[in-house]
Amino acid sequence: MSKPIFVLLSLLPSAALAYETVPVERGGRVVGVVRLAGDPETPSAAAFPKDLNPEDEKLCGSKRPLITPYYITGPRGGLAHVAVWLEGVKGGKPREKAMGKMINEDCRFVPHVQTLDVGAKIQIENRDPILHTTHAIYRGRRITAFNVGTPRKGQKVRKKLRRPGLLRVQCDSGHVWMRAWIHAFRHPYHTVTGEDGRFVIDEIPPGAYTLRVWHELGGILARAVEVEPGENRVEDLAFEAKPLPEDHAMGIHSR
Amino acid sequence: MVFPVSGRKPAEELRLGGLFLLLAAALLGVSVWAFYDELVTRRPWKRVRQQFNRLAERRGLEPELVEIEQVVLPKLETIDRCPTCHVGIDRDGLDEPDVPEVFRTHPRRDELLGGRHPVRRFGCTTCHDGQGMQTKGVGGRPFEHGAKDPFWEAPLLSGPLAESTCASCHPGGPIEGAPIFNRGRALFIDLGCAGCHESGLLPPSGAIGPPLAGLRDKTSPAFVEAWLRGPHEIRPLTRMPHSWPDAPAERGPRGGLRAVLAFLGTLDGPRLAEPPPGGDPDRGAALYAELGCRACHEPLGSARRPVGPTLDRVGEKASRAWLWAWLGNPRSLWPEARMPNPRLTDGERLDLVAHLTTLRAEGASPPEGPSARWPEDPELIEAGAREIRELGCLGCHPTPGVEGGGRVGPSLVGIGARPPERFDWGPVEPEPGRAAWVRRKIAEPRAFERPERRLLMPRLALTAEELEALTVFVLAHRGARRPPAMRVERTPRQAAIARGEALVRRFGCRTCHEIGRNETPVLDEGEVLYVEIEPIGGKIRELYAEPALAPPSLTHAGLRLRYDWLYDYLMAPTPVRPWLPARMPAYPFGPEEAEALVRFFAALAEQPFPFRRDPRPAPSAAERADARWLFEKMQCEKCHQTEGADLAERAPDLALARERLNPAFVRAFLLEPQRLEPGTRMPTLFPRLDDDLPDSHTTPYPERLGGDVQRQVDALTHLTSTFGADRAGGRGLPHEDPKR
Numbered sequence: 001m002s003k004p005i006f007v008l009l010s011l012l013p014s015a016a017l018a019y020e021t022v023p024v025e026r027g028g029r030v031v032g033v034v035r036l037a038g039d040p041e042t043p044s045a046a047a048f049p050k051d052l053n054p055e056d057e058k059l060c061g062s063k064r065p066l067i068t069p070y071y072i073t074g075p076r077g078g079l080a081h082v083a084v085w086l087e088g089v090k091g092g093k094p095r096e097k098a099m100g101k102m103i104n105e106d107c108r109f110v111p112h113v114q115t116l117d118v119g120a121k122i123q124i125e126n127r128d129p130i131l132h133t134t135h136a137i138y139r140g141r142r143i144t145a146f147n148v149g150t151p152r153k154g155q156k157v158r159k160k161l162r163r164p165g166l167l168r169v170q171c172d173s174g175h176v177w178m179r180a181w182i183h184a185f186r187h188p189y190h191t192v193t194g195e196d197g198r199f200v201i202d203e204i205p206p207g208a209y210t211l212r213v214w215h216e217l218g219g220i221l222a223r224a225v226e227v228e229p230g231e232n233r234v235e236d237l238a239f240e241a242k243p244l245p246e247d248h249a250m251g252i253h254s255r
Numbered sequence: 256m257v258f259p260v261s262g263r264k265p266a267e268e269l270r271l272g273g274l275f276l277l278l279a280a281a282l283l284g285v286s287v288w289a290f291y292d293e294l295v296t297r298r299p300w301k302r303v304r305q306q307f308n309r310l311a312e313r314r315g316l317e318p319e320l321v322e323i324e325q326v327v328l329p330k331l332e333t334i335d336r337c338p339t340c341h342v343g344i345d346r347d348g349l350d351e352p353d354v355p356e357v358f359r360t361h362p363r364r365d366e367l368l369g370g371r372h373p374v375r376r377f378g379c380t381t382c383h384d385g386q387g388m389q390t391k392g393v394g395g396r397p398f399e400h401g402a403k404d405p406f407w408e409a410p411l412l413s414g415p416l417a418e419s420t421c422a423s424c425h426p427g428g429p430i431e432g433a434p435i436f437n438r439g440r441a442l443f444i445d446l447g448c449a450g451c452h453e454s455g456l457l458p459p460s461g462a463i464g465p466p467l468a469g470l471r472d473k474t475s476p477a478f479v480e481a482w483l484r485g486p487h488e489i490r491p492l493t494r495m496p497h498s499w500p501d502a503p504a505e506r507g508p509r510g511g512l513r514a515v516l517a518f519l520g521t522l523d524g525p526r527l528a529e530p531p532p533g534g535d536p537d538r539g540a541a542l543y544a545e546l547g548c549r550a551c552h553e554p555l556g557s558a559r560r561p562v563g564p565t566l567d568r569v570g571e572k573a574s575r576a577w578l579w580a581w582l583g584n585p586r587s588l589w590p591e592a593r594m595p596n597p598r599l600t601d602g603e604r605l606d607l608v609a610h611l612t613t614l615r616a617e618g619a620s621p622p623e624g625p626s627a628r629w630p631e632d633p634e635l636i637e638a639g640a641r642e643i644r645e646l647g648c649l650g651c652h653p654t655p656g657v658e659g660g661g662r663v664g665p666s667l668v669g670i671g672a673r674p675p676e677r678f679d680w681g682p683v684e685p686e687p688g689r690a691a692w693v694r695r696k697i698a699e700p701r702a703f704e705r706p707e708r709r710l711l712m713p714r715l716a717l718t719a720e721e722l723e724a725l726t727v728f729v730l731a732h733r734g735a736r737r738p739p740a741m742r743v744e745r746t747p748r749q750a751a752i753a754r755g756e757a758l759v760r761r762f763g764c765r766t767c768h769e770i771g772r773n774e775t776p777v778l779d780e781g782e783v784l785y786v787e788i789e790p791i792g793g794k795i796r797e798l799y800a801e802p803a804l805a806p807p808s809l810t811h812a813g814l815r816l817r818y819d820w821l822y823d824y825l826m827a828p829t830p831v832r833p834w835l836p837a838r839m840p841a842y843p844f845g846p847e848e849a850e851a852l853v854r855f856f857a858a859l860a861e862q863p864f865p866f867r868r869d870p871r872p873a874p875s876a877a878e879r880a881d882a883r884w885l886f887e888k889m890q891c892e893k894c895h896q897t898e899g900a901d902l903a904e905r906a907p908d909l910a911l912a913r914e915r916l917n918p919a920f921v922r923a924f925l926l927e928p929q930r931l932e933p934g935t936r937m938p939t940l941f942p943r944l945d946d947d948l949p950d951s952h953t954t955p956y957p958e959r960l961g962g963d964v965q966r967q968v969d970a971l972t973h974l975t976s977t978f979g980a981d982r983a984g985g986r987g988l989p990h991e992d993p994k995r
Binding site: 151 | 777779784785788796801802803888889890893894904905928929933934935936937938939940942945946947955956
């Protein structure tokens with residue numbers, strides 16, 4: 001993903017500063033499927049970093065592939081882990097501030113991509129018997145939102161998201177392949193596609209907006225949408241499969 | 256019979272009466288006009304006051320009496336009547352743009368007037384100059400604060416020019432609240448103005464340019480000639496001025512450019528050793544990027560004024576032998592060089608030299624070295640020796656073996672208070688005000704030249720803002736114009752910061768490191784949503800993947816580090832974060848400079864000087880055992896080593912902590928690492944129970960030390976100071992021992 005897009009992303013939420021909660025009558029729903037076009041590359045097996053503790057190496061490599069796949073597709077190319085949101089909604093349904101989650105399990109972050117409201121809390125949980133750090137850094141200006149160390153299995157810590165933007169989450173405890181993404185908004189019109197690539201955003205006040213669709217390798221798509229009461233289907237949302245980043249094995253791509 | 260009194264005929268009588276009436280009316284008219292003129296036309300302030308009262312009525316403000324309002328300041332020997340018209344200058348409710356400018360509140364009222372310079376104590380002309388008593392124009396000329404009146408000795412200084420008066424009371428350094436003055440002052444130092452001009456505000460600038468000897472080995476006559484002919488064409492923001500502006504370079508006082516070139520070819524420098532063969536330019540290019548060389552050596556086209564020269568075409572300028580010697584030890588070639596020793600291995604040095612020699616414009620060749628032919632005419636050489644002295648080249652380029660030089664320019668002392676008629680405009684139409692002359696002189700140094708009076712000042716490469724800033728600083732040379740009682744002495748902390756800032760600027764520390772930051776809370780419905788942090792310096796971090804991989808922030812260095820360790824480190828850096836791509840180079844600090852920097856960092860972090868030892872008692876054996884247990888449970892050794900084996904790959908080796916870290920910092924850092932070092936990879940291990948409650952820290956291990964976060968943090972802090980106890984002790988600064 002090119003740098004200007006990140007700069008743009010970090011600026012986007014400021015446009016939504018003035019969000020107000022208003023009753024939504026005869027709201028619209030935007031639905032669609034994000035697909036992957038082309039054949040994605042299969043990630044090669046990752047090597048452990050040379051300074052990784054043997055105990056960590058044993059635990060992290062025992063259950064699943066080390067790296068969360070970049071492309072997870074369902075039937076007919078539906079693409080998971082895609083963030084979708086509407087831009088330009090000045091007011092509408094109440095901001096939910098539902099709590100997010102960031103689970104460290106088998107040396108991976110779960111969920112891989114999530115969208116949250118600014119002001120919401122996110123619960124960090126360590127299910128591994130080793131130290132993980134959950135270090136969330138805003139893209140663009142690279143500001144750390146939080147960096148929580150969880151040395152104890154079962155430990156839970158809640159952090160509040162205060163600033164809108166896109167965050168990349170990493171573990172600094174030698175687990176350089178661990179990565180996850182959080183999008184924080186000052187409005188509630190956002191979601192993430194399921195494993196079938198589907199998404200639904202509802203209770204939208206009728207009007208003209210921009211639909212934004214983001215994937216960690218694909219970058220960002222924009223689509224003008226005229227939301228009318230009832231269902232509004234957005235067609236032909238697709239990302240071209242891209243080659244995996246050169247250093248994908250370490251999970252530290254596109255910096 | 257009744258005779259008429261006058262014996263005149265009635266018709267004549269009537270005529271005279273008419274004349275009388277006419278004259279009486281005229282007299283009345285003249286009187287009315289005279290009164291009107293005296294009271295209204297010639298007292299424009301009256302109308303202004305009345306106009307203000309109408310405005311006040313509309314806005315519901317207190318009206319003013321229609322009278323002169325003046326501030327009498329016997330100590331300063333001034334009487335300022337400015338508030339007569341500028342009624343709103345220090346009042347609430349008049350700062351909107353629709354208020355006529357004359358009544359508007361001072362644009363920086365809170366910052367500058369407020370409690371610091373209240374009008375009743377300082378008046379207006381103390382900062383703005385102008386004729387404080389004057390309320391109207393003289394001799395029929397309009398008032399306009401003397402803008403068009405050549406008889407005003409002190410024309411009004413408005414806008415940035417007002418900053419030129421601050422130094423009259425605030426001597427000695429950068430001045431808070433005077434950013435343009437400060438910028439001009441920094442430029443004055445940076446550009447070496449004091450090499451030619453006596454300043455009184457700043458000491459002589461010293462060798463800001465390299466010695467002129469050894470050019471035969473370093474470069475080629477073709478490059479030197481091109482450089483002299485147009486330095487700003489080769490490097491637009493170079494400090495090197497153009498010595499032959501607005502005239503053919505052959506026309507110097509004593510022979511011009513060719514003569515200078517001929518003379519330079521005769522000066523021998525230190526012998527250069529032949530570098531070993533080889534070197535990989537690709538590895539050199541990678542090293543150049545990793546080490547962060549471009550932090551100081553900005554590429555061409557950068558808008559920032561570079562600390563070191565642009566290297567985009569260094570391969571055309573510098574020979575391989577010279578680069579090899581320079582990268583090995585810059586001070587072997589230029590004893591006052593700002594360039595630090597980059598601490599390269601011989602292999603790295605060879606690769607870097609190989610890379611730098613490739614940096615040439617397409618088709619350009621590297622310098623020929625000693626075999627090149629320099630002009631050899633003895634007369635020309637002799638003329639060049641004189642030309643160099645007269646042009647003042649040696650003011651910036653003192654060169655061993657070349658006598659003379661020194662300050663060839665006129666003194667600037669008092670120029671900001673010099674009577675306007677004493678500025679020589681030469682053939683140019685004079686403009687009012689000193690600023691116009693100074694600005695023009697800097698921008699076009701030969702503009703005021705007459706045939707009988709040759710001018711020699713070279714032309715600097717300046718942006719419009721820099722020209723303005725330098726003008727303000729030159730005008731600040733006003734001599735002693737304020738009574739000593741008005742002078743504001745700096746606190747020791749301010750003095751330490753000013754001294755440190757000068758060094759930080761000189762050596763470009765901020766190109767790599769954040770030193771200080773501005774913090775602005777961002778509010779959402781009155782609640783602080785987050786704090787926007789704007790780092791001061793450290794732009795180079797943009798080149799690295801994340802802040803934790805960039806050179807560290809030094810904002811809290813004065814809290815973080817023990818002063819004697821910092822002193823030793825500045826004198827001879829040793830690896831602390833060997834995994835970082837950049838490497839701290841060795842700066843040529845002397846003991847006085849290193850100590851000044853330590854004092855600076857201490858002052859910046861608001862820490863006492865000398866260092867104060869940790870007053871807390873040592874923990875008990877049981878507490879120490881618990882600390883050890885926590886250290887293992889928290890898996891600190893996943894990132895930190897403790898044996899001093901110099902193998903650290905993720906976090907500093909804790910064997911260094913005993914000598915390096917201030918326990919007060921360790922305690923604060925363990926609780927809130929991100930607050931002290933935004934972006935650090937050190938995780939928060941004692942997270943808050945509630946993110947909105949500052950003191951709600953919790954521990955993941957409540958089973959030890961009573962689950963008390965502070966006791967755990969104290970115990971861990973003590974533990975960090977126990978590693979590597981067998982290592983050699985520090986030298987350097989004294990510290991205050993509370994037991995003594």
